[in-house]
Amino acid sequence: MQTYEQVDNYMKALDLKYYKGTNEFLANLMLKTDKGYVKELADTLNSRAQGQNSDNEYFYKLKNRTLDGSLCVSAAFDSGLFRHxxxxxxxxxEYFHGTVLDIGCDCGLVSCFIAQQYPECKVVGVDKNEAAVNNAKELAERLGLANTEFVTADIYDFNLDEKADVATSFRGLLDIAQRQTSGVSVIGERGAREGAYQQAFLPLATAIGNNLKDGGTVISVERYTAMYGWLxxxxxxxxxxxxxxxxxxxxMVAQDISSAKDYSVTFAQKNCNASPIEAYNYVMEKTFKSGAGVSGADAEFALYFDSDEIEFTDVYKGEKLLHQFAKAVSKGGKYMFYEADLDYRKLKYCNEKKKIKADEDFDRKLALYNKDEFKIKVYSVKS
Structure with a gap:
């Protein structure tokens, strides 16, 4: 992608570059650290990729053992995002003035860029990982920045002496709110699911609000997306x-060392009047086309946006929702069939002739679930 010269220069100064693959990344990391560290980090990344290690606190302590090592890891996983x-x-x-509070600042990569671009601002980075904060301080010193302050603190308990004009959170929400969001389903009826995420995020949103001036702005770019959590x-x-x-x-879509990742971009302001669903619909409607089969977040959006009432059929094992089906009629009169599980979502539109086959397919899939073992819940919602 095309980036501003300031972005390119900053990335070059910190050796933040794209890696063609894991071997190139690990080789460069070896030059900046040592063999033992590379092995430990590689083992940890492999276990996280396989879902075997969800201890984020351990990972970020390991990542931040040295500043150069931390920057190298950030380059592998965040250089594409950082360009955006x-x-x-x-x-x-227009948003960067006065005091900027960067939440979950890690090694200060973004905090220091903000401070460099806006020297009239005071940038306060907060992270509960002391090693990350020490690296952020070292990075600010390396860059000759005099307008930064980095604090080791849990944002849930943190209070600025003077409230911030802008609070930022970049790719940190998944880690900061990990305990609160644990167990919240990634599928399910949108209102109930996003309501559960709202309650999970509420302590963090409250902490941010307590540190933000009236009229202050929140800017966040997060891995909670239109699929779940963003609303x-x-x-x-x-x-x-x-x-x-x-x-x-x-x-937003950004490339990392392994794949393209989706992100949500939120700009919000204290004492503004717009609603979250208004913003969500504004963003999602840009790619919406009635009558076109879609997958992912666009499938769920189309289901709600293009119908007046939805009939859901949810399949549970114990208390866990495993599979969700839905039927609706579009505003244009076509039949809509929606399906979601923990890994995918898809929606198809059918005319009267194809509806018969779609109904048969629905019945066949539902019949795979033994009612003695699985709980089936059928209900309707107004969309």
Whole structure:
């Protein structure tokens, strides 16, 4: 992607580059650290990729054992994202003034870029990982920045002496709210699911609100996306009087060492009046086309946006929702069939002739679940 010169220069100065693959990344990491560290980090990354290690606190302590090592890991997993963030920070100059509170600052990569671009700002980075904070301080010193402050603290208990004009969170929400979101389903009826995420995010949104001036802005780019969690995050902010700036909210795709990742972009402001669903619909409607089969977050959006009432059939094993089916009629008169499980979502539109086959397919799939072992819940919602 095309980036501003300031972004490119910053990345070159910190040796933040794209890696063609894991071997190139590990070889470069070896040059910056040592063999023992590389092995420990590689083993940890492999176990996380396989879902065997969810101890984020351990991982970030390991990542931040040295500043150069931390920056190298950030380059592998966040350099694509950082290009987008850097451009966004430069384009959003009207928001960066006074005190900037960067939540979950890690090694200070983004905090220091903000401080470098806006020397008139005071940038306060907060992270509960002391090793990360020490690296952020070292990075600021290396860059000759005099307008940064880095604090080791849990954001849930943190209070600025003077409230911030802008609070930022970049790729940190998944880690910061990990305990609160644990066990919240990634599928399910949207209102109930996003309501559960809203409650999970509420303590963090409240902590942010307590540190933000009236009229202050929140800017977050997160791995909670339109698939799940993003609407709940905006709702939690709105519950604290921090409502979305509709036209600034967006979806973002950024490449890391292994694949392209989806991100949600939230701009919100204290004492603004827009609603989260208004911002969500504004973003999602840009790619919506009635009558077209879609997958992922677009499938669920189309189901709600293009119908008046939805009939859901949910399949549970114990208390866990495993599979969800839905039927609806589009505003244009076509039949809509939706299916979701923990890994995918899809929606197809059918005319009268194809509806018969779609109904048979629905019945066949539902029959695979033994009612003695699985619980089937059927209900309708107004969309």
């Amino acid at each position: 963030l850097g451009n966004m920070i430069i384009d959003g100059k 709940g995050w905006m709702q939690a902010l709105a519950q604290n009087g921090i409502c979305p700036l509709v036209e600034q909210c967006a979806r």
